Amino acid sequence: MNEDNYLNAGYSLRSWFFTTDHKRIAILYFASLIFFFFVGGAAATAIRIELATPQADLVSSDTYNRLFTMHGIIMVWFFLIPSIPNTLGNFIVPLMIGARDLAFPRVNLLSWYLFMLGGGVTLFAILAGGVDTGWTFYTPFSTLYSNSYVAVAVTGVFIAGFSSILTGLNFIVTIHRLRAPGLTWYRLPLFLWSLYATSVILVLATPVLAMTLVLIAVERLLGIGIFDPKIGGDPLLFQHLFWFYSHPAVYIMILPGMGVINELVSCFSRKPVFGYKFVAWASLAIAAVGFLVWGHHMFVSGQSLLASLVFSFMSFMVAVPSAIKVFNWTATLHKGSIRFDAPMLYALGFIGLFTVGGLTGLFLACLAFDVHATDTYFVVAHFHYIMVGGMVTAYFGGLHYWWPKITGRLYSEYWARTAAVLIFFGFNLTFFPQFILGAEGMPRRYHVYPPEFQVWNVLSSGGAVILAVAYLMPMFYFGYSLFFGKRAPANPWNAPGLEWQTPSPPPEHNFDTQPVVTRPPYQYSPDFEAEPQNA
Amino acid sequence: MPEVFASQFVSIQHRDETAELGMWVFIATEVLLFGALILGYFVYRHAYPAGFAAASRHTEIVIGTANTAILLTSSFLVACAVEAFSGETRKLCVALLAGAILLGLAFIVLKGIEYSGEYREHLVPGINFSFDPADANGAQLFFVFYFVATAIHAMHMLVGIGLLAVLAMLTYRAPDSRHRAALHSTALYWHFVDVVWIFLFALIYLPGRSS
Numbered sequence: 001m002n003e004d005n006y007l008n009a010g011y012s013l014r015s016w017f018f019t020t021d022h023k024r025i026a027i028l029y030f031a032s033l034i035f036f037f038f039v040g041g042a043a044a045t046a047i048r049i050e051l052a053t054p055q056a057d058l059v060s061s062d063t064y065n066r067l068f069t070m071h072g073i074i075m076v077w078f079f080l081i082p083s084i085p086n087t088l089g090n091f092i093v094p095l096m097i098g099a100r101d102l103a104f105p106r107v108n109l110l111s112w113y114l115f116m117l118g119g120g121v122t123l124f125a126i127l128a129g130g131v132d133t134g135w136t137f138y139t140p141f142s143t144l145y146s147n148s149y150v151a152v153a154v155t156g157v158f159i160a161g162f163s164s165i166l167t168g169l170n171f172i173v174t175i176h177r178l179r180a181p182g183l184t185w186y187r188l189p190l191f192l193w194s195l196y197a198t199s200v201i202l203v204l205a206t207p208v209l210a211m212t213l214v215l216i217a218v219e220r221l222l223g224i225g226i227f228d229p230k231i232g233g234d235p236l237l238f239q240h241l242f243w244f245y246s247h248p249a250v251y252i253m254i255l256p257g258m259g260v261i262n263e264l265v266s267c268f269s270r271k272p273v274f275g276y277k278f279v280a281w282a283s284l285a286i287a288a289v290g291f292l293v294w295g296h297h298m299f300v301s302g303q304s305l306l307a308s309l310v311f312s313f314m315s316f317m318v319a320v321p322s323a324i325k326v327f328n329w330t331a332t333l334h335k336g337s338i339r340f341d342a343p344m345l346y347a348l349g350f351i352g353l354f355t356v357g358g359l360t361g362l363f364l365a366c367l368a369f370d371v372h373a374t375d376t377y378f379v380v381a382h383f384h385y386i387m388v389g390g391m392v393t394a395y396f397g398g399l400h401y402w403w404p405k406i407t408g409r410l411y412s413e414y415w416a417r418t419a420a421v422l423i424f425f426g427f428n429l430t431f432f433p434q435f436i437l438g439a440e441g442m443p444r445r446y447h448v449y450p451p452e453f454q455v456w457n458v459l460s461s462g463g464a465v466i467l468a469v470a471y472l473m474p475m476f477y478f479g480y481s482l483f484f485g486k487r488a489p490a491n492p493w494n495a496p497g498l499e500w501q502t503p504s505p506p507p508e509h510n511f512d513t514q515p516v517v518t519r520p521p522y523q524y525s526p527d528f529e530a531e532p533q534n535a
Numbered sequence: 536m537p538e539v540f541a542s543q544f545v546s547i548q549h550r551d552e553t554a555e556l557g558m559w560v561f562i563a564t565e566v567l568l569f570g571a572l573i574l575g576y577f578v579y580r581h582a583y584p585a586g587f588a589a590a591s592r593h594t595e596i597v598i599g600t601a602n603t604a605i606l607l608t609s610s611f612l613v614a615c616a617v618e619a620f621s622g623e624t625r626k627l628c629v630a631l632l633a634g635a636i637l638l639g640l641a642f643i644v645l646k647g648i649e650y651s652g653e654y655r656e657h658l659v660p661g662i663n664f665s666f667d668p669a670d671a672n673g674a675q676l677f678f679v680f681y682f683v684a685t686a687i688h689a690m691h692m693l694v695g696i697g698l699l700a701v702l703a704m705l706t707y708r709a710p711d712s713r714h715r716a717a718l719h720s721t722a723l724y725w726h727f728v729d730v731v732w733i734f735l736f737a738l739i740y741l742p743g744r745s746s
Contacts (some may be wrong), residue, residue, distance in 0.1 A: 101543040105543075165564050173557045203560055204563065208568070210568060211568050226575055234582075
């Protein structure tokens with residue numbers, strides 16, 4: 001273990017809460033996200049318990065509205081969006097490009113404080129009585145007919161949005177300006193291309209949400225506003241503005257995961273990623289086309305048929321770069337020397353779950369089918385396959401992969417593999433039945449349902465128990481490894497990336513000498529050796 | 536003594552160029568922030584052309600035009616201040632910045648006068664609004680947009696004035712290359728706020744006045 005590292009550079013609270021070291025800020029984010037994951041998870045638990053029986057036996061319909069709203073708001077803005085970018089990204093980006101830090105370290109710290117402030121305000125709204133609009137804040141639920149703490153919750157999300165913007169800005173500038181000598185764009189590990197694309201969305205989409213939320217707050221506080229049909233305003237305009245942000249935000253919630261999967265699949269197949277340039281540009285293509293598909297959330301809203309046709313077509317188009325990625329990962333596996341270490345199990349799980357989520361997305365992009373499936377559990381299952389099956393699985397995979405680098409400790413491979421397998425099965429058991437429920441017509445956001453749906457709901461709730469246990473397991477073996485784990489070598493996976501060429505955990509200044517990059521990424525060889533990017 | 540700079544940069548120039556890129560990315564964010572609002576404006580102007588024209592005729596074009604001139608002039612002064620930032624012309628730079636700040640404040644004061652006039656004429660939706668019933672809906676939407684957009688623009692102005700004041704003070708005391716970069720980025724921001732106003736001016740004051 002490296003004796004002079006960022007973890008023992010200081011022990012005071014000040015050295016953590018006023019740090020500008022990207023690695024420590026990543027840890028601050030990591031700890032905060034664990035907290036929010038449990039808050040959002042608690043709401044999900046209550047929902048699944050309620051849905052185990054057809055009658056209402058745990059909560060009233062009003063409380064149920066608040067539960068799923070809380071689950072959505074917390075999980076989207078306070079877990080999924082910051083998950084990979086702000087923890088793994090913050091930690092790994094400067095290391096991967098051979099830099100001492102991000103371009104604007106104090107802005108990075110400010111981003112964390114804004115995130116916590118936004119989170120605090122949102123939690124206050126929840127504790128004070130909650131919000132019952134759904135995470136989408138649709139007007140007029142959120143304005144004319146609202147009887148809950150919409151303005152406060154919206155303020156919290158608004159503040160957290162600026163944290164996202166600052167992180168995106170920092171990544172864009174860092175990747176442009178701080179790459180090590182010799183690290184050309186086509187030598188960047190694909191994780192960085194993904195995060196770059198993510199950052200573009202963060203910077204360009206989030207302000208639209210911010211403005212939309214301002215308008216909601218104005219309407220709510222002054223009783224008059226842009227979306228108020230009483231004075232001729234159009235509630236649909238809210239949906240357009242909201243989804244102009246929130247559909248690209250879906251890509252904020254998957255692109256970083258795809259980036260992690262590139263690193264994992266390549267490392268544990270001991271092969272370069274197949275079709276590097278296609279995968280790199282696919283990230284940017286997803287970011288770009290992703291801005292033009294928002295109307296597929298509004299097929300039944302009464303928008304014009306022409307608009308629906310265009311949005312449907314564009315939604316099919318955005319599947320092309322996503323499919324390129326899946327095909328290229330599969331081709332990377334082909335004839336690789338595959339090892340089933342824990343991160344690889346997560347990566348393989350991701351590929352399967354993301355494919356299911358992505359293909360069912362195409363169902364929903366079909367106008368005719370979408371009319372049938374709108375606001376049913378089919379939609380719920382679809383986006384959970386992407387966001388939980390995809391993003392959360394990738395987050396866990398990345399966490400396992402970089403854990404030795406971040407902490408300088410090794411975790412129990414046995415337990416890590418067990419958790420990975422359990423997550424895969426638990427997840428499928430939880431969410432696959434929801435496809436069937438949705439196809440049979442069970443609407444989302446109701447806490448009572450006809451008895452014939454019970455068997456699928458019980459399966460789903462049972463799966464949720466397995467999933468919850470599997471998500472808790474890393475807490476234990478990671479916690480154990482922090483204190484008792486074996487010391488990790490600098491490069492436990494024999495990977496070529498720059499982040500592995502510095503000790504574990506890295507020193508405060510990341511590299512003793514400035515690395516100079518001489519070759520493309522992913523120069524693995526089948527005998528478990530690899531040629532470092534800077535040698 | 537060689538100047539120190541943060542260890543992630545290789546040179547002062549590297550640092551300054553990075554800071555400038557950061558400001559450009561920030562401006563990209565801001566474009567989308569105002570873009571959302573302006574989109575909403577166009578949607579409703581398309582739906583209520585008569586209401587928007589009628590409402591626009593109730594705005595104070597004299598103050599609006601004066602403010603446009605004031606803001607453009609202050610932007611000019613800031614651009615000159617960036618050029619004047621160096622040892623010999625330090626005092627000139629500070630004076631130019633002070634001028635820009637005063638013009639910025641004049642803009643805010645005029646805006647306040649305009650707001651109070653609109654309050655007296657019952658043009659503030661939600662608080663004090665009455666309008667010819669034929670165009671009331673469109674006019675009300677126009678004024679909601681007007682107040683939100685100009686208020687957010689004014690907040691940007693206040694931030695800019697604060698930044699310029701800090702820079703004027705630093706430049707007065709002891710300018711170094713760090714402040715040059717900061718001044719450069721702040722100037723970009725100030726010009727951006729100016730450009731937003733030019734769009735707002737056209738959208739707020741001009742509809743309905745040509746006929």
